[in-house]
Amino acid sequence: MFKALDPILHSQLRLAVVSLLISVKEAEFTYLKEKTGATAGNLSVQLGKLKDAGYIDIHKQFKDNYPLTLCKITKKGVDAFEQYVKALQTYMKPDATE
Amino acid sequence: MEKKELTQQQSLALINTMIHKARESYGDTGRDSIMWGVVITICSLVKFCEIQFGFKLPFDIYLLTIVAAIFQVVMAIKDGKKSKVKKYDDAFLSPAWIGFGVCIGLLIHIINLLYINYMPMYNEYVNVTGHKPAFNLGEYITPLFLMLYGLPTFITGMGCNFKPMLIGSIICWLCCIITVYTNYKADLLLTALSAIVAWFIPGLWMLSTYKKHKKSQEVLNV
Numbered sequence: 001m002f003k004a005l006d007p008i009l010h011s012q013l014r015l016a017v018v019s020l021l022i023s024v025k026e027a028e029f030t031y032l033k034e035k036t037g038a039t040a041g042n043l044s045v046q047l048g049k050l051k052d053a054g055y056i057d058i059h060k061q062f063k064d065n066y067p068l069t070l071c072k073i074t075k076k077g078v079d080a081f082e083q084y085v086k087a088l089q090t091y092m093k094p095d096a097t098e
Numbered sequence: 099m100e101k102k103e104l105t106q107q108q109s110l111a112l113i114n115t116m117i118h119k120a121r122e123s124y125g126d127t128g129r130d131s132i133m134w135g136v137v138i139t140i141c142s143l144v145k146f147c148e149i150q151f152g153f154k155l156p157f158d159i160y161l162l163t164i165v166a167a168i169f170q171v172v173m174a175i176k177d178g179k180k181s182k183v184k185k186y187d188d189a190f191l192s193p194a195w196i197g198f199g200v201c202i203g204l205l206i207h208i209i210n211l212l213y214i215n216y217m218p219m220y221n222e223y224v225n226v227t228g229h230k231p232a233f234n235l236g237e238y239i240t241p242l243f244l245m246l247y248g249l250p251t252f253i254t255g256m257g258c259n260f261k262p263m264l265i266g267s268i269i270c271w272l273c274c275i276i277t278v279y280t281n282y283k284a285d286l287l288l289t290a291l292s293a294i295v296a297w298f299i300p301g302l303w304m305l306s307t308y309k310k311h312k313k314s315q316e317v318l319n320v
Contacts, residue, residue: 012108015104015109016116022117023116023120023121026183026184027184028183092106
């Protein structure tokens with residue numbers, strides 16, 4: 001039986017962001033932009049969607065007088081990511097197509 | 099990154115690539131570990147040579163550790179400013195090594211105080227009896243340092259599941275026991291051995307892993 005894939009995570013940029021955030025405790029916006037190769041505008045929109053879903057926390061502060069956006073995955077985000085990977089694995093199993 | 103529908107294979111490949119990219123960005127180059135391995139080994143071996151071959155440098159070779167500590171602090175501040183991510187490991191690694199640095203500083207201070215009080219008694223004993231006392235304070239100093247060297251190395255080895263440092267920490271503690279029973283010259287050689295095994299070799303290991311990882315990422319990106 002196929003598990004439904006989480007529509008929030010089943011998007012290239014959002015999945016890339018969550019995969020990055022799962023590996024670190026906290027990351028700056030510029031780091032995510034650099035690693036995903038996304039534009040600032042698109043990344044902002046996708047981060048907003050992940051935040052609305054409760055998958056990430058976004059914290060804004062100042063560093064050397066410059067605005068700094070920090071992103072961190074939440075417990076709900078970690079659980080959703082794990083479920084997403086499990087669901088993907090059911091698709092990949094050879095007997096899943098039978 | 100384009101907006102497109104992902105297949106299952108593409109999803110897994112993307113997760114894999116991003117996790118690798120994240121790892122690459124915070125991979126340790128082993129710089130500090132190699133530096134301390136080299137510094138402590140040099141200090142111990144130079145001190146050993148001073149005793150063995152009867153010469154004396156115009157300065158205390160252990161002053162090199164202060165230079166290394168300043169260099170490390172400056173680089174840590176620089177790295178901290180450049181870093182765009184916080185690792186999970188930072189929560190226990192930084193406190194363990196900062197605490198280690200503080201303990202080493204305190205130990206040096208306590209030993210200096212002990213020597214200030216011990217040396218007049220030692221000299222008086224030699225003047226009165228004409229021979230050195232059986233108890234030599236200097237021979238019990240090295241085990242204290244080796245005991246401390248092992249602690250943050252052990253925490254790093256266990257916490258990061260990094261076997262070379264775990265083995266290094268055990269060797270530090272074994273050398274700690276041995277140096278209780280050996281003379282000062284042997285203590286210095288065992289200190290050099292501990293520094294090589296606990297820091298220098300794991301540092302080279304980290305550097306090699308970091309380089310390999312960077313190379314594989316370059317291949318993936320092509």
